[in-house]
Amino acid sequence: MALILSLDTSTKVCSVAVHEDGELIGSQSYHLQKSHSSLLPVIVEQLMENVEKKLNELDAVALSAGPGSYTGLRIGTATAKGFAFTLGIPMVAITSLDTMFEQVAPMFSNSSVLIPMIDARRMEVFCLAKKGDGQLVWEPKPLIVDEDSFSEFVDEDLVFFGNGSDKFKEMFPHVKFVPDIHPSAAHMGKLAHDKFLKEHFEDLAYYEPDYLKEYRTNVPSQKFKV
Template sequence: MPTLILSLETSSPICSVALHRDGSLVGQSELRLEKSHSSHLSVLVNQLLENSQVTLQELAAVAVSDGPGSYTGLRIGAAAAKGLCFALDIPLIAVGTLPAMAAQVAACTAGAADVLFCPMLDARRMEVYSALYRPDGREVLAPAPLLLDSATLAEQLAHHRLLFFGSGAAKFQPLVADQLNAGFLPGVEPSAVAVGMLAQAAFERQDFRDVAYYEPFYLKEVYTTTPKARS
């Protein structure tokens, strides 16, 4: 029986959904509208399943982008994924945003054997969420908040070719303009297709999350403030 996995990616301003059958892409849909996740995610899911002639009851699992990324976006994606998994009694798979982006780029990069892949998500000012991966997906540096300056990742750049991409990479590029080992790939965004690429292997490993208690990987604590009482 084929394994159908629905993937949701809401960690960025792009609202993205994808459907894979046994690891092969069946269909995808995305919407590039700011703050559209809460009102459009379920619509995209229903349209994708209808166009793919697949029912919810045929799904084997739901995969969701685990973060880091937009706090609100991640919460919306997690809530939707948990709701579907609970209602359908199917497993929940969480796929890290950064390893998914790295896998997406590695899959279409020629001569990638000696390259390290460095996704960077903008975290405001001169900070990014970043990590470092080998072409086979092995983690070299774990996901972490990274302050950017001319010395950032200097040791790695001295010994390896690094390919930078994602929403935070552009502000790092001027800082390492003299580094021959630094390459930059524009236009790479988090995608549900990439989430689905990694979700199949997680499904086969039975690497599932607890539907009741799952929370996204925000990476940094979210601070909220209480409005001051009016006098």
């Protein structure tokens, strides 16, 4: 029996879940406007009490690898590493976009092209493309969207979802949109369990989230008097 704690902090929806052999036994999520750092350990503690499990019973910890919020991913990484180091258990990383795909894939046929999107501001998103049967079409990547971005799928049953997709409804009126889909720890179970069985563990000393693009900060300009 593999008991795995999953954490997702890649967006403003902070979620934690516990899976046993890939099956969900409990989860909690919160919509937050500020940092996840102070609440995440509390949420984990509450969830473990709810499912009547103890931290020392865990076999692994899984976390959202990104893409997503730079700060959120850093907090999730630090928390997951802390559990892994303290408990002496391995850590596995799951792409945030894959947990979104897991939620939507059962709704469509194997031939549909599903494109989860996480908002990267303005007309840019983080996305990947997969067939409904899980066949990878596009690797995860940042994409500045225009009217020709998805021209290769003109004859396909195309589906957009995620918080990055809403701004494209007018641009792509013939595409199907699925609302209210976001990265979720509750949907990491099967992916995390598969990596656990294959021993695809992360190196705790060197692991970094997959931001997909360089993080930038806006430095205010300074004016000097002569």
